Amino acid sequence: MIGREVEFLRLSARQLRSKRLRVVLTVIGIAIGVAAIIGVVALGEGIRYQAIETVKTQSDLTLIEVYPQTDREVTQLITQARVDQLRSLPHVTAAAPVFSDSYATKKQTFLQVLAVRADEIDEVLRLKYTSGGVFSPGANEVVVGADLGTMLQRNEGIRMGDPFIAMVREYDEQGMPSDKEVPLVIVGTLGGRDDKFDRMMLIDMESAAAIRGSEQGYDTVFVRVDDPDQVFSVVDRITSRGLEATGAFEQIRAVNQFMDAVMIVFMIFAVFALVVGGMMITTTMTTSVYERTREIGITMAIGASGNDVIRLVLYECLLIGVVGGVLGDIFGVLFTSVMNAVGRPFIIARLGPEFSSIFGSEIARLSPGLLLAGLGIAVVFSLVAGIYPARKATRMNPVEAIRGFA
């Protein structure tokens, strides 16, 4: 059985060899289509990879902020039991409940306050201080974000270690506001993080509760994940428990969604190229079938069935597809190497050296899977393109086929 198929293949190969130029042009047509797909996908994947790497290195990817779902009728309260549940999830190293509050300075600088337990803050948030350090419990000490620190210093002359008065607004039973003056002291300033911590003031939870004079419910839990690659699985587990999660991982999600959309548009154009290649196969093979009308008639006269004739034609298409696919892979590899060799210096020259780090070493990324897919697509297209001429061949009346050209 296998020997027979091999022989069909050999016969087809010889047919192709006898019309070399036409076949070479067709093969190149398919190869260009495959190379276009490989080039586009490699480039798209390269850009996606670089964008995600940039997110990974420049933001705090493993920090997830968890809060109750807001669009539900019944809002789930965050209790200590829930926090413990989150802490026990796989790949979660730490979870810290917090609550938010807002104060103001005497000069009306708004202070967005996050109340955190002093013993949990470093483990979960992994803060970096440019000066000072973490607060002590119950001591009315605060840590300010980079931007807030600069603002307080510039506008109000409040520096590290300076005590200052924060105004805390309270409402009486009639709903009348009154401001309570609370003395605070800055014991630490954070380094810039490019996130909301830059404009926040962190305070020890014990102190924050004492300032309000009552126990405050948690509104958010910060969760730390051990591995950047596990963030999405942890997020899935959190959301499946009826909670919402936010964090830097959403940027990756956004990059992926954006790149998926871009890739679809790119692919449409690349597929056009391949469709043209497929049409070339159809034309080549239809012409070939017409030229061989008589030969196909003879083949049927000496015992070939319709399926045998279809097989002979499709094997020729298969060969064109395989050779075109392999050649397309080679073109694709060459194309991406050129992109990486020439494109990178070009981008650095155009956009400035700071982009050289973003576009690390490769702007187009090839994978064995992509090359295999290129080959597979070429083969499938070729076989589809061969269906019409193959059926055409079997519909021929052998008598007329033999006589027609006599």
Place this chain on the structure above:
Amino acid sequence: MTASIRTESLTKQFGNGVTALRDVSITIAPGEFVALIGRSGSGKSTLMNILGGLDSPSGGSVYFDDAKVDYMDRKRLIHLRRTEVGFVFQQFNLIPTITAIENVAYPLLFNYTPWEEREQQALRLLTLVGLADRADHLPHELSGGEQQRVAIARALVGDPHIVLADEPTGNLDSKNSAEIYRLMRTINQEQQVTFLVVTHERELASYCDRTIELRDGTVVA
């Protein structure tokens, strides 16, 4: 392995209204060498095509060893072409891209016969037609007479009951024509293969056991 072939009131009418065969009833005995003669348009080729399963009759029946051929059964016709008849054409009609031995072995490819066995058979038949030394030549490297000998070998490879030869010497000169007839006659006698040969050259018909003449689709002799 030969069989008797019989037609009963065979008619063939084409779509354009032309009647090619009218009530043709002939019998060819096993091992016979029969010439089919008649002018062009007399229905010779149509009769050959129907006997070979390439065309179907409008009426009447064909029997191979008393078994009626069902022309509606595609598989039956493929089987008929593969194993019961062998065709020899006027134009030789070898596949131009493959060698002489591969051409001879080609019909067996569709029978799932392994290459070694096919090669062996093809070589035996090429030897029979005296072309063993030309086995690896492509058709265009052979003379007309040699090509037709390869075609005869190809017609014999399926071990058919009958070889249908449609003006096998129409494209050959008289010396080569005579050689081809002598070859077919030898094969007929030594291998016990039935031959039905279309010709319009009466002197070539003298190589045959008997003659069937068609005129306007009817058997006249």
